[in-house]
Amino acid sequence: MKKAEARASLRSSPTVARTYQTTVTVSRDLFLNHCSGTYARLIGWLAWRSENQHKYVMRVTGVIQSRKSNVSLSEWSDDKLKAKDFSLSRKRGKPFPLTRRWRWQIITFAGQGRSYRLMVAYHTLVPEFIVALGExxxxxxxxxxxWEFHASHPGWHVHSVCGDTDGLSVGIVKPLGxxxxxxxxxxxxxxxMLNDGHAMSDTVATAIACSLVGIPHQPDMFVMDAMPWV
Known part of the structure; x- marks a missing residue:
């Protein structure tokens, strides 16, 4: 009884009541400030997302992995490449530089809302191969x-960027970066360039280009076996 009476007396004390009320008020204010800060950050994030949801970082890997549509393959040719096939304005409107003895093909397709084209070319006398991906x-x-292979260079390699491709210069063979x-x-x-027992041909070159860029293509087993990475 004495302990119960002591606790009741303590609760009724004006000093204890004021301390309790102050503690409750401070806790409530801290909670409201925390909630308001969280709410403000949430509103800011939603506004940023609304402004940037259509701003994609375009990378070469994104182009390769994208679903392709409107795929079109031109006929193979050994004529001079025309500017309309692969125009480069920095070369005064001239096409991609190809010398004689090259056979070439243009492959166009769409992906991620953009249009792309491939210039596929191989030399008929020496082991030289180029696949240029252009937007x-x-x-x-x-x-x-x-993507290139040269007899004077050590193996298959690619010239590209790992980051955003939208910053690359337009109309030039070797953009800065x-x-x-x-x-x-x-x-x-x-x-x-190819596995042993195989020679470069139009069919093999098309299969290599489609394999590099992720274009659906079903070559025969002999052609697939020619590619060193398959």
Whole structure:
């Protein structure tokens, strides 16, 4: 009884009541301030998302992994490449530079709401191969990547960027910021242009280009066996 009476007397004390009320008020104010700060951050994040939800970072890997549509393959040719096929304005409207003895093909497709084209070419006398991936920009072309094999270079490699491709210059073969992957003195996984027992041809070149860029293509088993990474 004495303990109960003591507790009751303590609760009725004006000093204890004021201390309790102050504690409750401070706790309530801290809670409301925390909630208001969280709410403000949430509103800010929603506003940022609304402004940036359509701003995508375009990367070469995104183009490769995207679902392709409107795929069109031109006929193979050994004529001079025309500017309308792969225009580069920085070369005064001239096409991608190809010398004689090259056979080439243009593959166009759409992906992620943009239009792209491939220039596939191989030399008929020496082991030389190029696949240039370009994005159509008005009547010009922005080269995003170039897969290459040269007899004088150590193995298959690509010239490209790992980040956003929208910053690359338009109308130039070697935009500023692109790098050789792997580096010239680094290890190259695929050192031969084709597997042993195979020769380059139009069919093989088309299959290689489609394999590199992720375009659905069903070559026969002999052609697939020619590619060193399959």
């Amino acid at each position: 159509d920009v008005s009547s010009d072309c922005r080269i995003l990547a170039r 692109t790098k050789r992957i792997p580096a010239a003195r680094s290890y190259h996984r695929h050192k031969k």
